[in-house]
Amino acid sequence: MHSYFAHLSPQHRRSWLLVVAYVAALLAISLADFGANTAGQTMFRGVLLGMLIFLVASGLSLIFGLLDVLNFAQGAFLLIGAYVGYDVYLRVDGSADVRFLAAIASGVAFVALIGAIMEMGLIRPLYERPVFQLVLTFGLGAIFLDLVERYYGADPKQPLAPPTLLNDNFSLFGQSLSYYRLFIIILGIVMMIGVFLLLNRTRIGIIIRAGVQDPEMVQALGINVRRVFTLVFVLGAGLAALGGIALVPYQGATLGMGNQFLILAIVVIVIGGMGSFEGTAIASIVVGLTRAVAEQLSLAHFNAPVLAETSVLLLMIVVLLVQPNGLFGRGD
Amino acid sequence: MSAAPDNILEVENIHTFIGEFHILEGVSVSVPRGSITVLLGRNGAGKTTTLRSIIGLTPPRSGEIRFNGQPLRGKRPHTIAQMGIGYVPEKRIIFRDLTVAQNLQIAERKKGDLAGKADFIFGLFPDLKRLYHLPGGHLSGGQQQMLAVARALVADNDLLLIDEPSEGLAPVIIEQMMGAIRQLSARTTVLLVEQNFQVASHLAERYVIIEEGVSVHAGLMADLVNDPELIKTTLGVA
Secondary structure (H helix, E strand, O other): OHHHHHOOOHHHHHHHHHHHHHHHHHHHHHHHHHOHHHHHHHHHHHHHHHHHHHHHHHHHHHHHHHHOOOOOOHHHHHHHHHHHHHHHHHHOOOOHHHHHHHHHHHHHHHHHHHHHHHHHHHHHHHOOOHHHHHHHHHHHHHHHHHHHHHHHOOOOEOOOOOOHHHOOEEEEOOEEEEHHHHHHHHHHHHHHHHHHHHHHHOHHHHHHHHHHHOHHHHHHOOOOHHHHHHHHHHHHHHHHHHHHHHHHHHHOEOOOHHHHHHHHHHHHHHHHOOOOHHHHHHHHHHHHHHHHHHHHHHHHHHOOOHHHHHHHHHHHHHHHHHOOOOOOOOOO | OOOOOOEEEEEEEEEEEEOOEEEEEEEEEEEEOOOEEEEEOOOOOOHHHHHHHHHOOOOOOEEEEEEOOEEOOOOOHHHHHHOOEEEEOHHHOOOOOOEHHHHHHOOOOOOOHHHHHHHHHHHHOHHHHHOOOOEHHHOOHHHHHHHHHHHHHOOOOOEEEEEOOOOOOOHHHHHHHHHHHHHHOOOOEEEEEOOOHHHHHHHOOEEEEEEOOEEEEEEEHHHHHOOHHHHHHHHOOO
């Protein structure tokens, strides 16, 4: 971590400063406007949302960085993961713990398989034609949504019971919160660290990072970059599915959840810098906090969450004006 | 078992397109084993595209390329590289976000490649040992070029394709780079593209001149340096 900061470019150092100052400003506004307890609750909600966004955005960012494919079906991966996980949870016999683990394993595996088939069968023939890829992933996202609606119906699914270990509540900032919310945050952090270690400490991770910079050169070194493409697509799909399943005990499952998180994830990778993993991780939390504070502000002052959606888009526009490559994108 | 062919690489009348542009309209190159051969020609003549055609990044539509007697056409770049061809692209393309160590490690084709070559590589480019843990993007232009060449030396390659090794470098670094290429040519055959005729004539034993996508002359460098008229008409060098 020390060497990470020691080798930061001046632009990325400035981005870190901007992020720290911005989060401090959000905290200051929250404290001034809502008081300590509500401010704390709002920040907690923001971090939680940020972690969920990260699970979708990290895959989107890795896929875009390496494959130059903006995968509009990424939201559908979250959706399918959530519904398949929900389905398996209800079908499996056993305790809530066993059912939850079965839901995660099956949802992630199923979506990862879809990701592999999609990359090898549909995306790969179109690598030379990026516009067609865009249309293809957009179309596939719509088809996946229709299939989920047809199979599971349009009615929202109620939240399921979390694992017994996480079913209790704890008190934070004067509010009683379930341990499951804390679990989502920890899951997000674990995934962040896991993907960071994968990218920085393993050979496959180094190949992925090199491929993000120059896939042609990676091939010229004797590495079958197509296999790496498939692996990254599968990893991205699996992470999104994990996010979807994690959402089910928290807020249930709805047909709109995929697109809701897809838009937030696109905002995140633009703010963080296309293809930058660190940018995605940091921007996820920043966007989560922004949305939570804006929602709380508009509820307090307008009695409706009118600013919530707009706030992250405004943030994106400001970042693009200040740093067109995003906070942690490559400057050259 | 048949003996290895005298020419490690045979490029026969290749035609390569980039999009709809017909870039190579008949390039033939023979590279004798153990030699340094240079592709010469004016800017845009097709020298870089010839190297990219050989490694498979811009595959030719017709013609034949044989490496160690094996046909390369239709094979993908990673397969061609695994057959024993190293590629050093122009503009010293290294992985800027990876450390020097990671830039070298990624070129390993089997475990221990780097450990086995470390003495040789750091003997050629001592700076890289000192800069081992720095990101590639922090290196100077000359150091990045050294890293790009060093990366191609990690795996067991019988042939190195080196594109414009002196481009944009200070004279003292060019001298160092020329010394390194001479040393590494004792181990491996080299086919290089070089715009600087002074550098090319001091390094290479053989040459091929490419004009507007066609190979027009080939032979011994010793003969070319004694033919100022040919140099002037084909390369524009007085």
